[in-house]
Amino acid sequence: MKKVKVVIVDDSAFMRQVLKGLLEEDGRIEVIGTLRNGKDALEKLPLLQPDVVTMDVEMPIMDGLETLQQLMKEYPLPVVMCSSTTKEGAENTIIAMQYGAVDFITKPTSMMKFDSATFGYTVIDKVVSAASANIGRKVHDTSITPVVLPFSPSKGKKKKLVCIGVSTGGPRALQEVLAKFPAEIDFPVLIVQHMPAGFTKSLAVRLNACSQITVKEAEHGESLQNGVAYIAPGDFHMKIMKKGMTAEIGLTKEAPRRGHRPSVDTLFESLVGWDDYHQVHVVMTGMGSDGTEGLVALKREQSVITIAQSKETSVVFGMPKSAIAASVVDHIVDVEEIAKSIMKYSSL
Structure with a gap:
């Protein structure tokens, strides 16, 4: 060897x-x-x-x-x-x-x-x-200048949620996606990036500086707002909880899953049964299989749109590959096209 x-x-x-x-x-x-x-x-x-x-x-x-x-x-x-x-x-x-x-x-x-x-x-x-x-070249072109995509709010009655799970190679991939959203998107974005405590705050600040939407580290108990991306803090699981007519963020210290806290599976699974929300779930570059169990649980119970980052544009193809192999992915997309796909499928 x-x-x-x-x-x-x-x-x-x-x-x-x-x-x-x-x-x-x-x-x-x-x-x-x-x-x-x-x-x-x-x-x-x-x-x-x-x-x-x-x-x-x-x-x-x-x-x-x-x-x-x-x-x-x-x-x-x-x-x-x-x-x-x-x-x-x-x-x-x-x-x-x-x-x-x-x-x-x-x-x-x-x-x-x-x-x-x-x-x-x-x-x-x-x-x-x-x-x-x-x-x-796609991964390491250091001059990302994404064009902000146009946006027309859909007339659907359902509220919307977009969830993204990512690990190795994530900060750059997230920049590629978030910087293309216009400020007025009619959905919140929930992000689990595998990263230890102390680093997710800096990630949020950096991504916020290059995005038209607001990007912040998630806080326990805050209500979800359209046009805001919430990044799970390092060393906390992030779940979405219903409180009356609103959705709130819950941060927990439950045991790590497959060594991860935050866990993508934990976020995805917290949205099982939310039929009154139109959901788009995205699995991007990263090692391992985090996110696959969550997508399996979602697909078993309801209709959701699922997207995986392509092998050609993933730094590490582990997480997308696992989800694709489990037959729970609807669309395989290059990282440059993920924002466009999210906006397309969130308007259905």
């Missing part, structure tokens, strides 16, 4: 050694180089030809964001960012995802409380998954 060749880019000698040691414990991985800054990376990565790069966000001489942006233009390959959990670290990580990084890992906040087994498992899992990521 061919090993995944990895280069580590980090200005900390200690972190380079930690990452190298953890990665080399897995027989599927070979660390073929360690570099100290972005300038070294741009010069040496084309020569080393790794399958995956781990890159620190904060480095001297040339930081991770500048390096990543240039790398994706000149020598695109899967990059997993290493980030701090500070507010600035979270903001920079979201920018890195939109520049084309496949995924990210958060550095331990304290080496005194460092759990090498858990951290090592996370690093190995993300690196191995990144090796099979779809790195192409």
